Amino acid sequence: MTWIKATFIGMILLGILVISAFFIWLAPVGAGYTAKIMCSAIFVNGLPSNRALEEDVLADNNPALSLITANVDLRHQTVSAHAFGFRKRIAVYRPNLGCTLSDDPARIEQLRTTSPLLRPIPAQPLRTASVPGNIDRRAFSTILADAMDEPGTNASRRSRAIVVLHRGKVIAERYAPGITASTPLPGWSMTKSVFNALLGRMQQEHMLPGVDGPVLINEWQSQLNDPRSVITYDxxxxxxxxxxxxxxxxxxxxxxxxxxFVEPAAAGFAVARPLEHRPGTVFAYNSGATNILSAAMRNISGSSQSYQRIPFDLLFRPLGIGNAVIETDQDGYFIGSSFMHATARDWAKIGQLFLQDGVWNDERLLPAGWVDYSVTPAPAAPNGIYGAHWWLELPGARDSDGNLRDDGPPVPDDAFFALGHDGQSISIIPSKDLVIVRLGLTRDRDAFDLRRFVGSIAALFPDIVARNGDTTVEVESARQVAE
Structure with missing residues (x-):
């Protein structure tokens, strides 16, 4: 009987441990994640509340999230979430800034009354064109249809939007039910590549001297001999x-x-991280880096009002991007690592700006050489996979042994990419004059083979071998030669 009693006590203690772990560690994450994702999906993306919960939050996700209760306040444009009444987090929507997480009632009231006032941004619609006559239109349509389709009976791919630009014009776009060309969608880590563009714009406007100098972080420079004070923008x-x-x-x-999803100040959390390696010696992809850059931008700009206008005045306005937002933490710092929302066409404009070497409507927006710098492999990056907040290699499907499958058309060597969580991507292929945007909610990496998708489209288009103003000279693709 002693062992039965011991077993029973052990099970009780284990249960207490599991419950304690849930409320101490998991509940704050679950509540913060649920409130933030639902708030953005409803008030920024314009999705119905039930879809925001069932798809954006719960689909293919941790079952612990089903223990989180969410409440949507349409009048005050907030979403609150909690675990059995505990660990409550609230996300507040604000025009031009999207949704912000907080658990401080006083700060929540303050957030509701603070939002930057902006002059309307004149629209610059992308021009459209037919698929070029020398392209296999049936094969092209099949690739797009397959990308929007589901590979099995249960939805796992969840492609939401595809836009293809050729020579700067929209030649194809597809949208999932409930998503349109005017629906802003999250880019997740594609926001990092946008922050690359913002820093380039600041350098072009003489707000940032260069990327080789130490990054301006008050907490680092104010402490004597802080080893982090030598870290550069580069x-x-x-x-x-x-x-x-x-x-x-x-x-x-x-x-x-x-x-x-937990810390009230994302930028402050990133800035407080300790040094682990000598700067410049080890490549370690991380979202904290971009939020440190965001904090530096705030220090350079001089005031919170000027800082929060930077994306709109320096980038969105010149490109005619009128309904994009980059969300902030409760201290007002842009979460540049993860939280920009824009339409598929507007994400494509970001790609087209880089395809055009930083020139838009005959105006140089990015410094000469900035795009080359952005797509030059980082000195410490393994196998040249990463540049300056742009990816130089694409992930692909893997076989049963975990090896990268290479059974599709190759992606051109000059391609580079903005990539984000849940399968977001901007693929830029200068040699084909192509920009390919794909947005979705794909949590199963095997549900969508981005490498094959991009390679298959690229294979249909001839290479551009010369450019003279608006005139391009092309060579036949291998597919066309074979035919």
Whole structure:
């Protein structure tokens, strides 16, 4: 009987431990994640509340999230979430800034009354064109249809939008039910590439001297002999700052999860990370780097009002992007690592700006050489996979042994990419004059083979071998030669 009693007591203690762990560690993450994702899906993306919960929050996700209760306040444009009445988090929507997480009632009231006042941004619609006559239109349509389709009986791919630009014009676009060309959608880590563009714009406007100098972070420069004070903008852009940061999304206690969904100040959390390696020596992709750059932008800009106008005045206005937002933490710092929303066409404009070497409507927006700098492999990046907040290689499907499958058309060597969580991507292929945007809610990496999708489209288009103003000279693709 003694062992039965011991077993029973052990099970009780284990149960107490599990419940305690849930309320101490998991509940804050679950409540913060649920409130933030639902708020953005409803008030920024314009999705119905039930879809925001069932698809954006719960689909393919941790079952612990089903223990979180969410309440939507349409009148005050907030979403609150909690675990059995505990660990309550609230996300507040504000025009031009999207949704912000907080658990401080006084700060929530303050957030409701603070939003930047902006002059309307004149629209610059992208021009449209037919698929070029020398392209296999049936094959092209088949690739797009397959990308929007589901691979099995249960939805797992969840492609939401596809836009293809050729020579700067929309030649194809597809949208999932309930999503339109005017629906802003989250880019997640594609926001990092946008922050690259913002820093380039600041340099072009003489707000930032260059990327080789130490990043302006008050907490680092104010402390005598702080080893972090020598970290440069270049090292942060190249993900080689040397700061300790855990980017494990599967771990609720990791730095990235805590920073995005628990900590009240994302930028402050990132700035406080200790140095782990000598700056510039080790490549470690992490979201903290971009939020440190965001904090530096705030210090350079001089005031919170000027800072919060930077994306609109320096980038969105010149490109005619009228309904994009970059969301902030409760201190007003842009969460540049993860939280920009824009339409598929507007994400395509970001790609087209880089395809055109930083020139838009005959105006140079990015410094000469900035795009080349952005797509030059980071010195510490393995196998040249990463540049300056732009990816130089695409992930692909893997076989049963975990090896990368290489059974599809190759992606051109000059291509580079903005990539984000849940399958977001901008693929830029200068040699084909193509920009391909794909947005979705794909949590199963095997549900959509981005490498094959991009390679298959690229294979249909001839290479551009010369450019003279608006005139291009092309050579036949291997497919066309074979035919």
């Amino acid at each position: 090292q942060l852009l190249h993900m080689s700052s040397g700061l300790a940061f855990d980017e494990s999304y599967w771990n609720p206690l990791s730095d990235v999860v805590q920073m995005l």
